[in-house]
Amino acid sequence: MKIDHASTRGLGPFVSQTGMILLAALWLFPFLWMLSTALKPNAEVFQFPPRLFGSSVEWSNFPAAWNFVPFGRFMFNGLLVSVIGTLLVLFTSILSAYAFARLHFWRREQLFLIYLGTLMIPQEVTVVPLFLLMKSIGWVNTYQALILPLAFTAFGTFLLRQFFLSIPRDFEEAARIDGATRWQILWNVIVPMAKPAIAVLALFTFIGYWNNFLWPLIVGNTREMATVPVGLNLFNGQHGTEWNYMMAASTISILPTAILTVTLQKYIIEGISISGFGGR
Amino acid sequence: MASSSSKDGRLCSSTLPAERNNRHAKGKKASSDYSKTSTVLAHLLPNGLGFLGFTLLPLLASLVLSFFSWPVLGQHKFIGLDNYIRLFTKDPVFFSVFLNTFYFVVGYVPLNLIFAVGIAVWLNSNIRGGKIFRLIFFLPVFTPMVANALVWRLLLTPHGVLDYVLALFHVPSPNWLGSEHLAMPAMILMSTWQGFGYNMLVFSAGLRSIPPPLYEAAAIDGAKPWTRFWKITLPMLTPSIFFGTVMTFITSFQVFVQPYVLTAGGPGVSTTTVVYYLYNNGF
Incomplete structure (x- = not known):
């Protein structure tokens, strides 16, 4: 580990900066190669020695990949599932976070800690019975099966509760004196003040839904119901040899989350600090 | 936690x-x-x-189901711990599946944490453009893992980019994903590339909250950078590192996409993990 060498004088900072640039380039390389392969003629994908650019730049690979499988449908499914799932998570988390932050009830703190502890339950323990449940109520290959089972976790409650606790009570007291009900106070006073935390939760939840693979693979593995990662996998199964199309499809599939990550990186970093997940 | x-x-x-x-x-x-x-x-x-x-x-x-014999058709019967005993003693594959998962966890978790701490500390020194580098390192965390794994399959394939680079250095290049001994290390490598950025962000937040006077005092006392790292940075980061370790442990036991996309659990069952095995047998 080359730590703190940059603080020494002389060549140190230069070496450190250059090393960092090289490492970052290495980290970006897989994405670069994805794009490079997506733009090559199919015959040149496995050319040896490998070249970054093919003999021609085949932009047409993108529309071709889009139409090889119903990729528009996958994007629509992914968007629908992610947006509705995110709204649901926001709504239920705001309510329960408020309860754990401001209401008083029996064993509130203990209940909260137990609820928080359920974050540690690994997916593989519940996935088989959950699938059996979906099957028994006829939900396999439906949107509700893609959305609902992932919409109720302790994470959102935890994240928002931490933030609600940091809001001074004076604002609520003032609203209460003006005759506002609890419901109005929550939605008109607390929620607007908690916007940064809610934005963070929305971002994390959206990306989580968009990228999830195991659950949609189990309950939505058809051309009609596939979300983007599952669709990419269908592509993989059907056209395993057309790597240029597959990389074009992969490039399309990472764009939405990559754009969100780049434009909203401030919120991601903030979210990690708010949730206390970053220590103190 | x-x-x-x-x-x-x-x-x-x-x-x-x-x-x-x-x-x-x-x-x-x-x-x-x-x-x-x-x-x-x-x-x-x-x-x-x-x-x-x-x-x-x-x-x-x-x-509850785990204590029953529960065929799709026919009688459900309570059989106590039989399922567990059979899984570990009679099932020819499950024990290796368990070991494979353990191998992945033991390889991936430390590598992830070392990278995360190392790069977080490195970025916290006098690096210019720290924000951009941080973004580059955590970008793969937020892009769909299936897409990430697909391009790695291409990179690792025989006559692929890695082969070429190794050949430049006259290193004979094995078939990474086709070898029982190398498929798992390749999977661990890919997972580290993809996943360490999250912990790096957690540790970066932790680093920012270490009071600078601690370092200034140590520097006045003549502590070398290496000593400062061991005596100040690491102890002050311990809560974050503990949290990062626990969360990474939990998620890495659930590894599924990497064996699914990169190796289909093979060659043989050498990269079949618990969740992949569950998926293959349960659905």
Whole structure:
């Protein structure tokens, strides 16, 4: 580990900066190669020695990949599932976070800690019975099966509760004196003040839904119901040899989350600090 | 979890006395201080019911089912611990599957943490453009893992880019994903590329909260950078590192996409992990 060498004088900072640039380039390389392969003629994908650019730049690979499988449908499914799932998570988390932050009830703190502890339950323990449940109520290959089972976790409650606790009570007291009900106070006073935390939760939840693979693979593995990662996998199964199309499809599939990550990186970093997940 | 729960403890204890002063100055008994039951339920139930139905119920079902012989057709029968005993002694594959998962965890978790701490500290030194580098390192965390794994399959394939680079250095290049001994290390490598950025962000936040005077005092006392790292940075980061370790452990036991996309669990069963095995047998 080359730590703190940059603080020494002389060549140190230069070496450190250059090393960092090289490492970052290495980290970006897989994405670069994805794009490079997506733009090559199919015959040149496995050319040896490998070249970054093919003999021609085949932009047409993108529309071709889009139409090889119903990729528009996958994007629509992914968007629908992610947006509705995110709204649901926001709504239920705001309510329960408020309860754990401001209401008083029996064993509130203990209940909260137990609820928080359920974050540690690994997916593989519940996935088989959950699938059996979906099957028994006829939900396999439906949107509700893609959305609902992932919409109720302790994470959102935890994240928002931490933030609600940091809001001074004076604002609520003032609203209460003006005759506002609890419901109005929550939605008109607390929620607007908690916007940064809610934005963070929305971002994390959206990306989580968009990228999830195991659950949609189990309950939505058809051309009609596939979300983007599952669709990419269908592509993989059907056209395993057309790597240029597959990389074009992969490039399309990472764009939405990559754009969100780049434009909203401030919120991601903030979210990690708010949730206390970053220590103190 | 420890770092967060201690934080909870602090927040609760600091807010509760104030609440008592505000609302319950009359010194009533605790139970009458509770909010109206209907209000509490209205706030807790939307999330709580969903959690009961989609997490707790399946969790209990999982436990109950495990003590039964439960064929799709025919009689369900209580058989106690038989399923567990058979899984570990009679099932020819499960034990290796268990070991494979363990191998992945033992390889991936330390590598992830070393990278995360190392790069977080490195970026915290006098690097220019730290924000951009941080973004580059955590970008793969937020892009779909299936797409990430597909391009790595291409990179690792025989006559692929890695082969070429190794050939430049006259290193004979093995078939990474086709070798029983190398497929798992390749998977660990890919997973580290993809996943360490999250912990790096957590540790970066932790680093920013270390008071600079600590370093200044140490520098005055003549502590070398290496000593400062071991005596200040690492101890001050311990809560974050503990949290990062626990979370990474939990998620890495669930590894699924990498064997699914990169190797299909092979060659043989050398990269079949618990969740992949579950997927193959359960669905």
